Structures are given as C-alpha cells and as structure tokens.
Amino acid sequence: MSSRSWRRTTASVVGTLAVTFAVTATATPALAKPGKADPISAFPSDSLTVADKGQLTGRRVNLPLEGCGAPISCGLTQQLNQLDGFDLDPRIAIRFSGPVDPAEAAARITLQEAHGGWRTGVDRMVWDPATTTLYAHPAKQLAPGTTYKLRVQGGPANKSLQDTFTTMSATDGLLDLRKQIDSGQAFKDAGITAPGLMIDGVFPTAGTLVQLVADVTPEAPDTAARNAGFTTNQGTYVFGTYLAPNWLRPDVTIQQTPTRDAGPKAPGSVRLPFVAVLPPGPAPAGGWPVAVFGHGFTGNATNVITAASTNMQRGIATIGTNVVGHGFGPDGAIRVVQGPKVTDLPFYGRGVDQDGNARIDSTEGSSATGAASAQSSRDALRQTSADIMTLMRSLGGTDVDKNGSVDLSGKDVTYFGQSFGGIYGTMLTGVDPEVTRSVLNVPGGPVTEIARLSTSFRGLTAASLTAAGLHNGSGGTAQDFQEQMPLRGEGPVTATVEGAVEIQDYLARSTWLSRPGSPETFAPLIDPERVLVQVAFGDQTVPNPTSYTLVDAGNLWSRTSVYRNDRTGNAANNPHSFLLTGPPAAAAAGQAQIATFLKGGETIDPDGAGNVWEVPISDPALLLPLNYPQPALRP
Incomplete structure (x- = not known):
C-alpha cells in the first residue's frame, strides 16, 4: 500500500x-x-x-x-x-x-x-x-x-x-527521574555515594581571562583557546565537576518503560563540569544564594560568565553545566589566564562525533540517532533536566576555598535559562519543586515547531523530511518544502501541494513522539507565582507562535514579559539573543528584571513608563503571528 x-x-x-x-x-x-x-x-x-x-x-x-x-x-x-x-x-x-x-x-x-x-x-x-x-x-x-x-x-x-x-502520560517519564533522584535510588543505581561538587580551581575574577580549549577533533584535541569572557566585578570564579546519574544510551535515548513502572534504572553515571561565579566579599552565613543558569543551543557552561554579571551585583552566585551534546568533546579544558600564569582544568564536554567526520560540532550529540532519530532532542532534554536537579542537590555545604565556611547554599535555589535553557528550564521548573523561582528567557514549544518555523533551524526539519523520503520542495533549496497549514488563529487552508498532507502526517507523529521531552507539556505543572517568562517580539530563532503555545499551555500570561524589539533602533535585527549579546540597554534591562525576580520574587518593568517592555503582556494575540520584520524572512 x-x-x-x-x-x-x-x-x-x-x-x-x-x-x-x-x-x-x-x-x-x-x-x-x-x-x-x-x-x-x-x-x-x-x-x-x-x-x-x-x-x-x-x-x-x-x-x-x-x-x-x-x-x-x-x-x-x-x-x-x-x-x-x-x-x-x-x-x-x-x-x-x-x-x-x-x-x-x-x-x-x-x-x-x-x-x-x-x-x-x-x-x-x-x-x-x-x-x-x-x-x-x-x-x-x-x-x-x-x-x-x-x-x-x-x-x-x-x-x-x-x-x-x-491522551498519553506525557509528564510521567521525567517525573520518574526526579522521584529516583529524590529517593536516592538514582545515585545507588549509578554507583554514586552522594551528590556533591568537586572543586578543581578557585580564582579571583579581577584580571583573570577564562578561555575554553574545545575538544573539536577527537584524534588531535585543539590547542586554540576561545575566550569565554572577563567578569568586571570583584568576585570569584569556581571551576569543578560533579557526578550525575545517566539514563542516556549511546543513541541519545532513554529506555521506554511501562508508565506504571518507576522508570528505567540509571545504568551509570557521567562526570559533568560546572562553572560558577560568586559575588565579591565573604559569603553570608549559610552560603551565597545560588541561581543555576541554563545555556542556549550551541552554548556551553562558560556562558555562565556572561550571564552572572547582574546577579553578582545583587549578591547571587551563578552556576551552570553543559547540556547533553554541548561543550564539544570530553577532552576539552578550561584555561585560566592570569598575566603570565596559565592554568588548565578539565572541562568534560558532552559532544560526540555522531556523523563520523572526525569533528565534534557545538551541538553534536544532542539528538537521537538511527531508528530513534524522530525523537530528536526529547531524551537529551530530559537528561539535561535531571542533570540540573542533581547539580542543585550537590550545592549545600560546599566549601569553595577550604576555609571552613559554606560558600554555596543549597536552600531556595533559583534558575534562569536562555533559549534552549528556557526550554529545558520549563521542564525542570514543572517537575522539580526544589526550584524556588525560575526565569525562562525566550522559550517556546513544541521543539519540532521551533525547528519548522525558525529561520535558523528550518533546515533541520528539511533534513528529517529528506531522510524520510517526504521532501516535496521544487525551488532548489533544502528549506523549500511546503506543508500547507495555518498558524494558530488563522483560517482554514485547502491542501493543494503534492505531498503536503504526507508531511503533516510525519511531522505530527514526530511531535507526538517527542512530547514527553517538550516544554509545553510541563508548563501546566508550574505555579505561576514561581515563574517569569521573557519573550522577544519578532524572535526569528524561537518564533513567537511557539512562545504562545508554551505560555498558553500553562496559562502563564500574567507572568509573561515582552521585549518589544520592534520599538527600538534594533527593529530590523533578530532579537533572540538580546539577554546576553544584544544591545547593551536591552541586555541590562533583561538581566535586571531577572536578578530582581530571582532575588525576591518581584517582577519589575525595566523601562517603567516606556513602551519597550510590556509587563505583563498586554494582549496574548500579540504572539500569534511570526512578527518577522521582513516578509522575506518567512520560511
């Protein structure tokens, strides 16, 4: 047939x-x-x-x-x-x-x-x-x-x-992993005595340059260093590792077990790096309050350095690790440069050479392979969420500089994540009550929809359609497939393009399969008072309709803040990365809103009576269209 x-x-x-x-x-x-x-x-x-x-x-x-x-x-x-x-x-x-x-x-x-x-x-x-x-x-x-x-x-x-x-028990798998972590069973199965941090190096931020020596070519690891950044505040860098239970198999999938079971056992552990930035001065009694930072797609744990600046000013320590498939290969290093003195520390990147070309790219290893490829990043995101749960439970009592004091508190830990970090951060916040407050910067879902609509990722969807023999484009480019379905809120479409309905069938089944590791699934589990969502109007990487889906799924409209890039001199540019690498005014405003919420739960309007920030969003329908600044940018 x-x-x-x-x-x-x-x-x-x-x-x-x-x-x-x-x-x-x-x-x-x-x-x-x-x-x-x-x-x-x-x-x-x-x-x-x-x-x-x-x-x-x-x-x-x-x-x-x-x-x-x-x-x-x-x-x-x-x-x-x-x-x-x-x-x-x-x-x-x-x-x-x-x-x-x-x-x-x-x-x-x-x-x-x-x-x-x-x-x-x-x-x-x-x-x-x-x-x-x-x-x-x-x-x-x-x-x-x-x-x-x-x-x-x-x-x-x-x-x-x-x-x-x-409907399926879509949240069950990740909830099972969290229960195994809380009960200690995951650590027992993985052979971990107890969660905790191992400190490899502590350095003053002043006058210190941090570089990443990435393991890009496995047979001959790189020696060229990429600057990870300076921190101008008088604080402290801390580098080290921790052990986490690992449920992932080599094909980047987690075993599917009947949902009445307690979930699959963690067959082993993985050593993960962490990067932490502490505020200046001695830690308060009980240690610095800690915010975990979740980096974006193609990023790595050194992005904590850029994300930590405003938190330092508010007395908050920031810590983060590598997402599954990120940070390049396992033989990388953190290079700390202090004048003529150079110190190399292990970094443990989580990338692998999946395509066998003797190179490890910045996200290679973050998606399932082989027969399970339609799962995409489903289980990588679930494992990453579990890794952060373990990191949070590894904080309490940490004596960073071995002076007998507690430097990192394990109480009232908060979270903030950018882009991909907002995506798995939604999953984390939904299932883990240990996250006291969370800020999700430019998240969206489903992940499959982000890939299909994004000017950055549509090629990934095209590649999956080609592999399935369903690509129906005729314009000579990989991204010219036609699926013929309206956005939410638009009128009906009549299918007229050969193969469009077959593409719809395939993409729907892929979305269905990946739903247990997609953020909108977990948004309804979040208490609105625990979260702040930041959306960038006209985001071309995580398109506004996908942010609408996530926010609407959790009814988080009262907790959603919109950066109106279209009302600035930056209107023609993609605002997706405004928080870390955008115009200074936008980055400062976004980080101030985050630090204030993490510190005490207060939601501020960064520009007060100005019109660049809407806090909360004035009308949810604002996020229904793509809002791309130029029609030509539509895929």
Missing part, C-alpha cells in the same frame, strides 16, 4: 502541526453549496489501542504497521506503539462522505473530558479534498492521561459522530 493510499484509511489519520508559507491561509469552501456530507470516521480513537495493565492509562497505542511507508516512518510508528495514549495536541482527522465547507464543519467539532465539563473547539484547520478529510487541532492543549470525547455534530440533515480517545 502506498503512503498516499495508507493515509486515506481511517487508521492512518494520524496528526501533525505545520504552517502555510507558500499558499494563502484561507480555504475556499469545498463546494459553493455543499450537499449532505456525513462524518464517517475520526482520529484519534481508542479503537487504535490495546489493553495494557502496565500503563497508567490502561492502554497502549496500536497503530497499523502495514503500508507505513519508508523505514524511518515505520520505525516512528513502532515507537508510537510503545506509548500509553495519544498526543496532547493531536492532529484530529474527520473524514466526510463528501465535500464540506471546512470552516462550518470545524465549528461543529468539540472535544470534552469524558468525566468532566471541560471542553474546547478546534483551530489550525486543513481541508484535503482528495480524501474529503478535515484536519484540525484542539484550540487548547489537552491534559495528559485523560480520556476525551470527540464529537462532530450533524447539521439539519446530517448524521453526528462521536468517538473517544485517551
């Missing part, structure tokens, strides 16, 4: 997200006056599951494998069949007996909790005339581990349709 004929069956109506770039976002009615057309099948449906007592939902997905397409697509389906339910943002598919007006038909679709009153409608509609199928998504993200009724109301002369489906 071909992939096109397979998707025409009821069982194949598996969902996605995608966005229209090459066609209008408005669909014309299928007929000027559609005749009677009854809904005849629906997806998702619990009829595509089997009973499984080992799962929290009592179900396990059982999609058909016959005619599943290319090996990558079949492997993806096999992995979905290990899950205990459907996606939290499923691509709903209603097949009709004939043509319909997509907008009118969508207005008759509702989803309601099977045992409660909560309900929602649908948006992001796509009409496929070839199969008389209407695709859509819930207007609101659904809850994990919950059964829903999917209803299509009939018109005056039409039949109705009703089915039920159950």
Whole structure:
C-alpha cells in the first residue's frame, strides 16, 4: 500500500502541526453549496489501542504497521506503539462522505473530558479534498492521561459522530527521574555515594581571562583557546565537576518503560563540569544564594560568565553545566589566564562525533540517532533536566576555598535559562519543586515547531523530511518544502501541494513522539507565582507562535514579559539573543528584571513608563503571528 493510499484509511489519520508559507491561509469552501456530507470516521480513537495493565492509562497505542511507508516512518510508528495514549495536541482527522465547507464543519467539532465539563473547539484547520478529510487541532492543549470525547455534530440533515480517545502520560517519564533522584535510588543505581561538587580551581575574577580549549577533533584535541569572557566585578570564579546519574544510551535515548513502572534504572553515571561565579566579599552565613543558569543551543557552561554579571551585583552566585551534546568533546579544558600564569582544568564536554567526520560540532550529540532519530532532542532534554536537579542537590555545604565556611547554599535555589535553557528550564521548573523561582528567557514549544518555523533551524526539519523520503520542495533549496497549514488563529487552508498532507502526517507523529521531552507539556505543572517568562517580539530563532503555545499551555500570561524589539533602533535585527549579546540597554534591562525576580520574587518593568517592555503582556494575540520584520524572512 502506498503512503498516499495508507493515509486515506481511517487508521492512518494520524496528526501533525505545520504552517502555510507558500499558499494563502484561507480555504475556499469545498463546494459553493455543499450537499449532505456525513462524518464517517475520526482520529484519534481508542479503537487504535490495546489493553495494557502496565500503563497508567490502561492502554497502549496500536497503530497499523502495514503500508507505513519508508523505514524511518515505520520505525516512528513502532515507537508510537510503545506509548500509553495519544498526543496532547493531536492532529484530529474527520473524514466526510463528501465535500464540506471546512470552516462550518470545524465549528461543529468539540472535544470534552469524558468525566468532566471541560471542553474546547478546534483551530489550525486543513481541508484535503482528495480524501474529503478535515484536519484540525484542539484550540487548547489537552491534559495528559485523560480520556476525551470527540464529537462532530450533524447539521439539519446530517448524521453526528462521536468517538473517544485517551491522551498519553506525557509528564510521567521525567517525573520518574526526579522521584529516583529524590529517593536516592538514582545515585545507588549509578554507583554514586552522594551528590556533591568537586572543586578543581578557585580564582579571583579581577584580571583573570577564562578561555575554553574545545575538544573539536577527537584524534588531535585543539590547542586554540576561545575566550569565554572577563567578569568586571570583584568576585570569584569556581571551576569543578560533579557526578550525575545517566539514563542516556549511546543513541541519545532513554529506555521506554511501562508508565506504571518507576522508570528505567540509571545504568551509570557521567562526570559533568560546572562553572560558577560568586559575588565579591565573604559569603553570608549559610552560603551565597545560588541561581543555576541554563545555556542556549550551541552554548556551553562558560556562558555562565556572561550571564552572572547582574546577579553578582545583587549578591547571587551563578552556576551552570553543559547540556547533553554541548561543550564539544570530553577532552576539552578550561584555561585560566592570569598575566603570565596559565592554568588548565578539565572541562568534560558532552559532544560526540555522531556523523563520523572526525569533528565534534557545538551541538553534536544532542539528538537521537538511527531508528530513534524522530525523537530528536526529547531524551537529551530530559537528561539535561535531571542533570540540573542533581547539580542543585550537590550545592549545600560546599566549601569553595577550604576555609571552613559554606560558600554555596543549597536552600531556595533559583534558575534562569536562555533559549534552549528556557526550554529545558520549563521542564525542570514543572517537575522539580526544589526550584524556588525560575526565569525562562525566550522559550517556546513544541521543539519540532521551533525547528519548522525558525529561520535558523528550518533546515533541520528539511533534513528529517529528506531522510524520510517526504521532501516535496521544487525551488532548489533544502528549506523549500511546503506543508500547507495555518498558524494558530488563522483560517482554514485547502491542501493543494503534492505531498503536503504526507508531511503533516510525519511531522505530527514526530511531535507526538517527542512530547514527553517538550516544554509545553510541563508548563501546566508550574505555579505561576514561581515563574517569569521573557519573550522577544519578532524572535526569528524561537518564533513567537511557539512562545504562545508554551505560555498558553500553562496559562502563564500574567507572568509573561515582552521585549518589544520592534520599538527600538534594533527593529530590523533578530532579537533572540538580546539577554546576553544584544544591545547593551536591552541586555541590562533583561538581566535586571531577572536578578530582581530571582532575588525576591518581584517582577519589575525595566523601562517603567516606556513602551519597550510590556509587563505583563498586554494582549496574548500579540504572539500569534511570526512578527518577522521582513516578509522575506518567512520560511
């Protein structure tokens, strides 16, 4: 069976997200006056599951494998069949007996909790005339581990349709890792006696240059050093390592276990580097309050130095480590230069040479490989979140300079993360109550949507489509594939491009598979009083619609601050990195807002009566469009 004929069956109506770039976002009615057309099948449906007592939902997905397409697509389906339910943002598919007006038909679709009153409608509609199928998504993200009724109301002369489906226990895996850490079982399984920091070097920040000697070529590690930065305040640098339980396998996946289990055992440990910057002067009784910093994609632990400056002024120590797949190879070094004196300390980068080209790139090792490649960074993000949980629990009682005092407090630890750090920081904050307060700078989700919409990462989506044999571009560039789906809040689209619906199917299944390691899944677990979200208007790296999805999933609108780059002289540029490398005024304002919130929970408007910052956001609809400054930037 071909992939096109397979998707025409009821069982194949598996969902996605995608966005229209090459066609209008408005669909014309299928007929000027559609005749009677009854809904005849629906997806998702619990009829595509089997009973499984080992799962929290009592179900396990059982999609058909016959005619599943290319090996990558079949492997993806096999992995979905290990899950205990459907996606939290499923691509709903209603097949009709004939043509319909997509907008009118969508207005008759509702989803309601099977045992409660909560309900929602649908948006992001796509009409496929070839199969008389209407695709859509819930207007609101659904809850994990919950059964829903999917209803299509009939018109005056039409039949109705009703089915039920159950969402997967999407938060369970990461919650299991946190419980293992809290109980101590993870450390026991990994052979770690107790969490703690090992100090390798302590240096005054004044007059000290920190460099990263990156392990880029494994056979002959580099000797060239990259400047990690100076800190101008009179504080202290601390470098060292700690041991963390490691659940990752060589293909950058974590074993999938039945959701009623306590999760997989950590088969071993990993030694991770840390970089800390302490404020000037002696530590207060009990040690410096500590904020963990989560670096961005392509970054590494030395980014703590840039991020720590304002915290130092407020009496907060800042610490951070490497994300999975970041920091280049394991044989790197921190080079500390003090005049003529040079000291090299181990850095333990977390990158690996996945493609076998004898080079380790800045993010190589952060995504799953082989048959599990559709999982992308799902388990790398879950492992990174667990690494930070371990780092937090390693702080208390740390005597940095061996003078008998406690320099780093393990109480009331806070967190702030930029970009990728905002993404896994959302996951961390959602599952770990040890995070007292958290600032999430320019986060978004799902991760798959960021890749698809971003001017920086769309090529990654193109590569995955090419590997799956689904790339349908004809313009001569890797990024010219056409998926034909509107943004949230836009009108219906009629599928007219060959292969667009197949791309939607594949991307939807990829998103579904990666949902347990995507930030919007965990946003509803966050107490709004514990968090501040910073969004950059017109962000081209983590696009505004993905920030909307994350914030809306957690109902964090009252906790969302928007940097209006479009109202500055920097309006033509990508504002994504404003916090660390943007215009000085923007960086200072953003860091001041962060440090104030971390220090005492107060949310300030950095420019007061000015219009560059909206605190909180004035209208959530502001983040629905891409808001790119030039139409040509749209993928």
